[in-house]
Structures are given as C-alpha cells and as structure tokens.
Amino acid sequence: MPKASARSLPSLSLRIDLDAEGRIGPGKIQLLENIHACGSISAAGRAMDMSYKRAWDLVDEINHLCRHAAVERQTGGRNGGGAILTPFGMSLVARYRKIERDAASAVRKELAALQTDIARTRKT
Template sequence: MSKSASPGPALSIRIDLDPDGRIGPGKIQLLENIQATGSISAAGRAMEMSYKRAWDLVDELNRICGQAAVDRQTGGKNGGGAILTPFGESLVSRYRAIEQAAAAAARQQLLALKKDIGKKAR
C-alpha cells in the first residue's frame, strides 16, 4: 500500500523501559517472525536485516527484560532454530494489547486529525 493510500494518521507505540531499553513495533515484529519461521536468520531476512542485526535485537530484548524472550535451539541434521519462550510470547501478546488499547483510546482524535489534514490538502 502506498503512503497516499494510507488510511490516515496512525499510532506507533514504543515502550521505554529505561533510558537505553525500548520495545517497539520492529522488535515485536521480529519476535513474531521468529515465532512464525522458527529461525532468527529467516525472521531477519523477512525484515531485510542481517542475522547479526536480528541477533543483536534479540540479545538487547533479553538484556532489557532481564530474561530470555527467544530460546535458540542447537543444530542437528537440519541445523538449529529459535522459538519464543513463554515470556517472549507474553511480551508480544501484551505489547499488541497495549497497542490496541492505545489505538482505541486515540481513535476519535486521529479521525479528527485526518479530517483536518484532508481540509488542508484541498
């Protein structure tokens, strides 16, 4: 979808856990991709990032949360993989719930903003 076809203003939620620790849509999407693919490298490729970048983000999540969100599986015949830990699954679920609640709370203001922006474009 092109930006001009966008439905209008939308929220993007970033949660600041400490001055250097943030959780936002990118890290959550990475976790969802890991859950879907069973692989950190495949999850990173789906987001057009290197394995190193994907692993660094997973490592950062684990550090700022004080527990593992992703569990790496050691390789066998077909190589290793990765799965979300119960904490990782909860983190994704809780983030998506916060995102939905914030969007619902801001819906009227976002619609008003869209209307105001539409007036200026005419």
C-alpha cells in the same frame, strides 16, 4: 499496526521505554513474531530484510532489556538449530499487541479529527 495509506486515517506507532537506554517497539515485536513463525533468527531477519547479525543483536538487546530470555536458541539436529520464543517472549508479544490495540482504540476519534483537519487544510 498497519502503515497508513493515503486514504486511511493517521496511525499510531507505539514504543515502550523499558529503561533510560532501551525501548521496545513495532520492529522488535515484528522480529519476535517472525522468529515464532519461522523458528529461526536468520529466517526472521531475512523476512525483514535484515542481516543475521542485526537480528541477533536485537534479540540480545530484548533479552537484556527485559532481564528475561524472550528467545532461546536451539542447537543440533540434522538441519542445524533454530530459535523459539520462550513463554516470556510469547507473553511480551501478546502484551505489546494488547497495549497497541488499546492505545489505538483510545485515540481513534482524535486521529480521525486530525485526518479531517489535514484534508481541510489541503483544500484551501
């Protein structure tokens, strides 16, 4: 979800606890989307100002948390390897984004009311 600007409504940030130790949220989903777009873990990490090691650690964490590979590395070729999202990884991103849209829709009126309350208290 986009970050709220000074004039926009407060926004919802969604994190889903997958188990007691791990969760998936907007940062990991954005990393997966960047891997899909860039075809590379390192390029996806760079797009997020993240080191390759940090990006790879997050991919490894996602794969372990979900007990399915969301990302597969590809080897070889003249230009080296890359990475792709698996069908599970594509489904994970799509499902997360759907949950995020549905949740934002469900709380839209309450966020607007909160924004009104905040604006009202700033004027007094």
